[in-house]
Amino acid sequence: MKLLRTFGLAFGLLAAQPASAALKVFACEPEWGALVQALGGSNVEVYTATTALQDVHRIQARPSLIAKYRQAELLVCTGAELEIGWLPALAEKGNNPRVMPGKPGWFEASRHVTMLEIPAKLDRAEGDVHPYGNPHIQTAPANIARVAKPLAEKLAELDAAHAADYRAAQAQFDTRWQAAMAKWSDKARPLQGVAVVSAHRSWVYLYQWLGIRELAALEPKPGIPPSGAQLESVLATLKAQPAKLVVYAAYQDRRPVDWLVQRSGLAAVELPFSPGGAPGTDDLFAFFDVTIDRLLRGLAGSKP
Amino acid sequence: MFRIPRAAIGACIAIGAPCAAIAADAGNAFNPKISLILDGQYAHYSSEAEAEVPGVVLGPETEFAPKGFSVGETELAIESNIDDQFHGWATVALENEDGDTVVALEEAYINTLALPHGLALKFGRFFSDVGYQNHQHAHAWEFADAPLAYRALLGNQLKDDGLQLRWLAPTDLYLELGGELLRGDGFPAGNDGEDDIGASTAFAHVGGDLGASNSWRLGLWHFDGKASDRRSGEDIETGFSGKSRISGLDLVWKWAPNGNANVRNLVLQAELMRRSEDGTVVSDPDGAADSSAYNGDQLGWYAQAVYQFMPRWRVGLRYDRLSASNEVANPVAGTSLELLANDGEDPQRVSAMVDFSNSEFSRLRLQFNRDESRGGDAADNQVILQYIYSVGAHPAHQF
Numbered sequence: 001m002k003l004l005r006t007f008g009l010a011f012g013l014l015a016a017q018p019a020s021a022a023l024k025v026f027a028c029e030p031e032w033g034a035l036v037q038a039l040g041g042s043n044v045e046v047y048t049a050t051t052a053l054q055d056v057h058r059i060q061a062r063p064s065l066i067a068k069y070r071q072a073e074l075l076v077c078t079g080a081e082l083e084i085g086w087l088p089a090l091a092e093k094g095n096n097p098r099v100m101p102g103k104p105g106w107f108e109a110s111r112h113v114t115m116l117e118i119p120a121k122l123d124r125a126e127g128d129v130h131p132y133g134n135p136h137i138q139t140a141p142a143n144i145a146r147v148a149k150p151l152a153e154k155l156a157e158l159d160a161a162h163a164a165d166y167r168a169a170q171a172q173f174d175t176r177w178q179a180a181m182a183k184w185s186d187k188a189r190p191l192q193g194v195a196v197v198s199a200h201r202s203w204v205y206l207y208q209w210l211g212i213r214e215l216a217a218l219e220p221k222p223g224i225p226p227s228g229a230q231l232e233s234v235l236a237t238l239k240a241q242p243a244k245l246v247v248y249a250a251y252q253d254r255r256p257v258d259w260l261v262q263r264s265g266l267a268a269v270e271l272p273f274s275p276g277g278a279p280g281t282d283d284l285f286a287f288f289d290v291t292i293d294r295l296l297r298g299l300a301g302s303k304p
Numbered sequence: 305m306f307r308i309p310r311a312a313i314g315a316c317i318a319i320g321a322p323c324a325a326i327a328a329d330a331g332n333a334f335n336p337k338i339s340l341i342l343d344g345q346y347a348h349y350s351s352e353a354e355a356e357v358p359g360v361v362l363g364p365e366t367e368f369a370p371k372g373f374s375v376g377e378t379e380l381a382i383e384s385n386i387d388d389q390f391h392g393w394a395t396v397a398l399e400n401e402d403g404d405t406v407v408a409l410e411e412a413y414i415n416t417l418a419l420p421h422g423l424a425l426k427f428g429r430f431f432s433d434v435g436y437q438n439h440q441h442a443h444a445w446e447f448a449d450a451p452l453a454y455r456a457l458l459g460n461q462l463k464d465d466g467l468q469l470r471w472l473a474p475t476d477l478y479l480e481l482g483g484e485l486l487r488g489d490g491f492p493a494g495n496d497g498e499d500d501i502g503a504s505t506a507f508a509h510v511g512g513d514l515g516a517s518n519s520w521r522l523g524l525w526h527f528d529g530k531a532s533d534r535r536s537g538e539d540i541e542t543g544f545s546g547k548s549r550i551s552g553l554d555l556v557w558k559w560a561p562n563g564n565a566n567v568r569n570l571v572l573q574a575e576l577m578r579r580s581e582d583g584t585v586v587s588d589p590d591g592a593a594d595s596s597a598y599n600g601d602q603l604g605w606y607a608q609a610v611y612q613f614m615p616r617w618r619v620g621l622r623y624d625r626l627s628a629s630n631e632v633a634n635p636v637a638g639t640s641l642e643l644l645a646n647d648g649e650d651p652q653r654v655s656a657m658v659d660f661s662n663s664e665f666s667r668l669r670l671q672f673n674r675d676e677s678r679g680g681d682a683a684d685n686q687v688i689l690q691y692i693y694s695v696g697a698h699p700a701h702q703f
Contacts, residue, residue: 050563051516051562051563053516053562053563053564054562054563054564055564055565055566058565058566058664059563060519060558060560060563060565060703061700061701061702061703062511062513062519062558062703063478063509063510063512063513063519063520063521063703064476064478064511064512064513064519066472066478066703067472067473067475067476067477067478067479067511067512068476070422070472070473070474071474071475071476081698084698084700085664085698085699085700085701086700087700088700089700089701089702089703092415092700092702093472093480093702094472095419095422095423095424095470095471095472096422097417097418097419097420100388100417100418102388124663124665127663128663128664128698223663223664224662224663225615225616251562251564251566252566253566253567253615
């Protein structure tokens with residue numbers, strides 16, 4: 001009984017807390033956190049659940065994440081089963097029907113872009129494949145623009161009082177973004193046709209945009225760390241089909257990359273992968289600036 | 305743990321390109337999420353003595369895994385959202401019992417999806433949310449066997465039929481309060497249908513992060529159960545009638561550099577529980593029926609660390625200990641009453657393991673136990689080689 005009374009008291013105290021005026025947004029990945037911030041400004045309070053230094057496939061359903069999930073009014077995630085290992089666990093414990101799939105507080109970015117690498121067959125022998133396609137859509141700037149519009153509409157729907165602000169911010173963002181995209185495409189022209197090896201198949205959208213050719217991935221199958229034999233086979237592939245760069249993200253294991261660089265003479269390029277994945281990449285513009293710069297610098301430094 | 309549904313046709317129109325692929329499987333898109341756990345081991349024990357623990361009467365199904373090769377629990381789990389308000393989950397386990405395969409309904413519950421104010425209700429048969437390890441299925445444990453405290457005081461895991469209410473505070477500090485009303489069939493209760501509610505629990509969890517690399521959860525819990533001729537034991541049974549209460553404390557601490565558990569990570573886990581029982585114990589109730597008044601306290605704890613030192617490879621160390629202080633009025637020699645009265649032994653165990661997980665769906669584990677849970681100086685050196693494979697839907701594990 002005493003416990004029940006304490007329970008009741010705590011419930012009363014906490015339920016009485018005044019709701020904050022800003023729309024509480026829970027962004028699964030830094031790119032969506034940055035985008036919501038760009039579109040929402042001071043009308044939103046953004047919490048970003050993961051960082052670019054973490055592997056978003058494998059996030060622990062930590063108590064701190066559950067506590068934030070509980071308070072969210074809008075969830076903005078990549079979807080396409082990228083968060084399948086942890087978002088269902090947050091939902092199970094987070095007791096927040098507002099952000100359930102299908103409810104107004106649920107926004108899945110991958111629904112608004114054209115997915116690549118949708119597997120023809122679903123077999124776990126192919127590794128941790130994503131049945132809805134490669135979920136790393138944030139690596140191409142066109143996808144960011146495609147997501148921005150419906151996201152602004154979602155914000156306007158949930159926070160009707162500021163609907164005009166969100167739409168104006170989106171229009172302004174789009175103008176700046178289209179100009180930046182033209183600049184990046186122009187600057188990245190030397191990368192066209194360049195052959196690369198990736199640690200994980202993280203950049204198919206970037207490669208498609210810039211015309212980069214991905215010869216191989218260090219992971220034999222998605223989600224399965226490379227073994228010595230796999231690395232040897234990548235090295236053999238490189239003998240037949242030379243590449244210029246090994247591309248990896250900050251959160252990925254550096255050792256297989258180093259192994260390949262030592263034996264192949266390829267230049268290693270660490271890409272941010274998500275905003276915050278390299279110093280000075282917290283906003284989306286800087287994120288692509290640094291991505292292009294690092295690829296170009298890698299190309300300039302690679303052996304002919 | 306629900307699957308994120310994608311309205312296949314809607315997405316297909318929105319996306320355009322992959323229409324055919326999505327539409328093709330739309331017919332079975334509403335099938336529930338199904339997973340099958342294949343679990344088995346090879347076990348070697350240096351001692352042939354019966355696996356009893358002085359100072360306690362063990363619950364049913366707490367014996368060691370059979371020596372040699374054996375298939376453990378093969379577990380089939382099916383789950384799905386039922387509608388916009390309810391989610392259902394069932395786990396059916398196929399177990400070996402004396403050479404026969406028996407089907408056991410391990411879990412079968414409904415939980416709410418849309419209660420307001422951070423509330424959630426669960427009803428049916430489920431693992432209780434007391435303690436840290438209790439709600440985890442055996443295949444998610446960090447070692448091949450349950451901690452000694454769980455084995456001796458909770459019959460490996462507290463599971464019962466009933467109802468659970470949880471409330472999650474709308475604060476940045478994780479604070480969860482909950483309670484359960486149970487039938488009272490799960491050890492250490494043993495209600496035998498005498499009362500409508502044979503057991504109840506209350507629990508509180510707090511947790512958070514410390515910087516980007518550390519996260520923790522602390523739990524406090526209580527169990528209150530009634531037993532009315534609670535039976536346990538293999539050949540000769542022991543009955544207990546009376547009250548059984550447990551209070552527990554659990555802590556888990558996880559470390560991963562920048563929160564990235566991919567390459568290296570560490571999980572520290574410790575639990576402490578104290579059980580108080582008061583009533584009557586009867587040895588061999590269907591035969592000799594030696595009876596004794598019994599009033600006892602047992603304290604069990606364990607601490608373990610599991611470290612992933614490179615992708616796929618982890619090592620772990622665990623220490624277990626149990627102590628008891630029991631008053632048994634009539635400790636008839638050669639019976640379970642004498643075993644219960646033998647409270648000065650302080651059973652303990654040290655375990656070390658190494659496991660290899662090729663992917664999130666497979667794990668191979670080698671474990672060594674120096675087991676002194678039978679009491680005395682005699683140690684049982686145990687070697688367990690275990691496999692755990694998960695077929696089907698992607699697992700989403702709780703913290």
